[in-house]
Amino acid sequence: MSKKTFYVTTPIYYPNDKLHIGHTYTTTAADAITKFKGLQGYECEFITGSDEHGQKIEQSAKKHGKEPIEYVDQIVESFKYLWDKLEVDYTEFVRTTNEDHFEDVKYIFKKVYDNGDIYKDKYQGYYCTPCETYWTERQLDDEGNCPDCNRSVEWMEEESYFFKMSKYEERLLKFLDENPDFIQPAKRRNEMINFIKDGLEDLCVSRTTFDWGIPVPIDKDHIIYVWFDALTSYLTGIGFRRDEQKFNNYWPADIHIVGKDILRFHTIIWPTILMAADLPLPKKVFGHGFLLVEGGKMSKSKGNVIDPVKLIDDFGVDAVRYYLLREIAFGTDGSYSTDSFIQRINSDLANDLGNLLNRTVAMVDKYFGGVVPQAKVETEFDKDLEEVAQSTFKTIEESLEGLQFSTALEELWTLIRRNNKYIDQTQPWILAKDEKKKDELGTVLYNLLDNLRRVAIALVPFLPQAPAKMWEQLGIEEPLESQSWDYVRTKGQLKVGTKVKNGDPIFPRIDVEEYYEKLEKEKKAKEAKEEKKMAEENYITFDEFGKLDLRVAEVLEVERIEGSNKLLKVQVQLGQEKRQLVAGISKHYEPEELAGKKVVMVANLKPATIFGVKSNGMILAASNDAGDLTVTTVDRDIDSGSRVK
Structure with a gap:
């Protein structure tokens, strides 16, 4: 009798930053179903990992002054740390930078090419770097942005290899008709079918404008498209081409669990690649919803990302x-x-x-x-x-x-x-x-x-x-x-005569007020620590900067101050108000040079008397080591009194 097996995957997460609670949601679900199947007597494989190639990683690494592999190594460790804290029992962590995966991706690419389903042409279209996704003009949103993340796209023209995805349109629709449970939940299935019926276009599967990725096996000048690369990890994780018995025991996968935002890649691109490579399709793809917080979908730019490590530390796994x-x-x-x-x-x-x-x-x-x-x-x-x-x-x-x-x-x-x-x-x-x-x-x-x-x-x-x-x-x-x-x-499995052990409550109640007070203390302590660090490094906080009232002022009259060889008395228009101030710039400017200029001044500087002249403000100027000086002016006409932020 053959053993019962079960194979589930999470997405291969992108190591551009630390994971948030939304990623934790996906992985917790995959871990739970795996452990349940284990209780039922199944031998389980649970694959997760990191999708480490692509232009976005290359750009981020450069921004941080690191090589791409050095950059992703650090973030991948944070992934594994989180899964350990969450007590997730994955069986394999696939990194797309591993040698086995490299060889698997090149093998699949070459096989699809040998089957006549990859050809070279020129790509012309829109590309979203954050999503690593190609779009046609009709697929962009109403403002001409990426329909997935709503960020701007760039027009690209480059020589590329293309996968004949359009060739598999009817075959994929037939498969979905014969396997109604392949895409879950049902409403997602309808969305994907409508997308296919709008017409599948051939997929660009290589890039030449960056180097961080797996080379195309038939053309070293090209890098394999990141999604072609990442999806193959589901094969790598169960011994594809290295352990035939294991691979045959577990493939096709029972479930790919993904967020709804990447459902299209798993239910259209991935199945058609597998068809072209003569491999069975997974049994099911489940696209779960988003975990929303105040402000909508979590994103670093909105500042509403929930840190799962902090939650586990505060409340327990x-x-x-x-x-x-x-x-x-x-x-x-x-x-x-x-x-x-x-x-x-x-x-x-x-x-x-x-x-x-x-x-x-x-x-x-x-x-x-x-x-x-x-x-x-x-x-x-x-x-x-x-x-x-x-x-x-x-x-x-x-x-x-x-x-x-x-x-x-x-x-x-x-x-x-x-x-x-x-x-x-x-x-x-x-x-x-x-x-x-x-x-x-x-x-x-x-x-x-x-x-x-x-x-x-x-x-x-x-x-x-x-x-x-x-x-x-x-x-x-x-x-x-x-x-x-x-x-x-089965009822009645507890042995009579067993000695119980009274212990502490396994879930102590949480006092809401005490928790928020603790958070506030932690926040203040963190802010104080950051302010101290900035003070030591001669930084100021945004709040401190906000105390400066910088304004555009129009210079009306300028005259030298008698007895001083460097001070000028300056009259300025500040909106509806006229001000007098003293500026130590007479060695660099003749009075007539300043008249009519619109300069930047500190409007809320405490008034002072300098060389017997009252001064109510300060003109900003820049100087270099050679002693040259220039006052700070605005490069376009703007009303006096306008705030400088």
């Missing part, structure tokens, strides 16, 4: 993963807010789950000396409790097959809350007062403990730490790692 998977229906856009985050932790994790564990273990300690009792009799509430349990686990299985993590967790919490209700219904504290109801009390507490055992196993795909803490408090000797989904569905 379980809380972060639970919120991401529970709060948002996978496939739709969702919103992040710190208030809703803390509310989820307090209500679901601390109140519902944590309280159920604490109450149950404490009652076993109190009424049975900490030893798991036997369920000798049945209470009137037991049948309904088990029906809820069976329904819950069935729904979880069905939900996770469709990557509906939120529904699965909502269902699991239905069971957790049902167990809390079971305590209220059976009232163990009342049963404990009647010796004749000792057996009934034992049944109640056994059912609660056994359901906590089942919940702990069911939580393994979602929370990396809480299940082990629950396992320890339940006193179960068998390793949690040895448990399977069958142990979740």
Whole structure:
């Protein structure tokens, strides 16, 4: 009998900067479904990695004064650090700069070329460097920008190799018709089909205007297009051309999990490349929605990027993963807010789950000396409790097959809350007062403990730490790692006589006010540290600069100050106001040279008396080491009094 295998991928993330909570969302989902399949007995491969080539990386590296590989090495380490903190158990991290990947990309390119599907021509069109994407004029947005990121595009003309993607239009549509579940969710499928029906154009698959990438195997003057390069990583990660048995066991991939913004690359470009290379297509591509914050989609320019490392440090990995998977229906856009985050932790994790564990273990300690009792009799509430349990686990299985993590967790919490209700219904504290109801009390507490055992196993795909803490408090000797989904569905697997271990709450409640006070203190401490550093380096803060009131002033009259060989008395027009000031520039300017000029002055300088003359402001000037000096003027006509910012 052949073994059951499961293969899931995340996008190969672009190392242009540190990852944010949106990337964490994708990877957490992939990790959760992998761990669930592991519980079901599948041998799993979970591939993630970094897409390290392209013009954008080359430009960023140059900006930072580094070689591209030196630049990406540092950022890739931050990727791995985040996945470690998130306790993500990927099986392979593919870097597109690795030698194996280099050879795989060149092999696929050459095979598609040998099949007659790549040709050389001249590219003329629009290119978005941030997205590494080509666009026709009709595909640009209403303002002529990239339709994906809304940033400006550049017109390009260069000799390129082209992939005959248009050749596969009908074949791809036929495939989608025969495999309606290939693109998920369904509304994304319709979007992609409409895109294809608008007409596929041949894809430019090489560049000559930069060097950072994989050379075209038939022409060393060309670099392979970054998306052709990156998508091939899904083959590299499972031993393509190096481990035939492994590759055949896992390809085609069960699921590519991607953000909706790169769905087109995975459901149109990738399938047509695979068709041209005579390779099977993946079974499913799931395009999830965006994780939005105040101000919309996260971006560094908006200053609304949520740092997942900070969240994990503040709240713990379980809380972060639970919120991401529970709060948002996978496939739709969702919103992040710190208030809703803390509310989820307090209500679901601390109140519902944590309280159920604490109450149950404490009652076993109190009424049975900490030893798991036997369920000798049945209470009137037991049948309904088990029906809820069976329904819950069935729904979880069905939900996770469709990557509906939120529904699965909502269902699991239905069971957790049902167990809390079971305590209220059976009232163990009342049963404990009647010796004749000792057996009934034992049944109640056994059912609660056994359901906590089942919940702990069911939580393994979602929370990396809480299940082990629950396992320890339940006193179960068998390793949690040895448990399977069958142990979740089967009632009564907890051994009678097991010694429970009362412990600290696994999810302490969070005081919202205290948390925000802590954040404010951290913010002030950081600002103070930055201000100190800037002061030491002779920098000023933006707020300090903002204290300067710089204005354009028109020089009306200028005269020398008697007795001084360097001072001039200057009358200026500052909007509706006239000012007098003293300027030490008579060695460089004759009075008549300044009259009529529009200069820049500091308007809010404290008034002073200089050489017996009142001065209310200061004209700005520049000088060099040779002693030359020139006043600062404006190069276009503008009203006096205008602010200089």
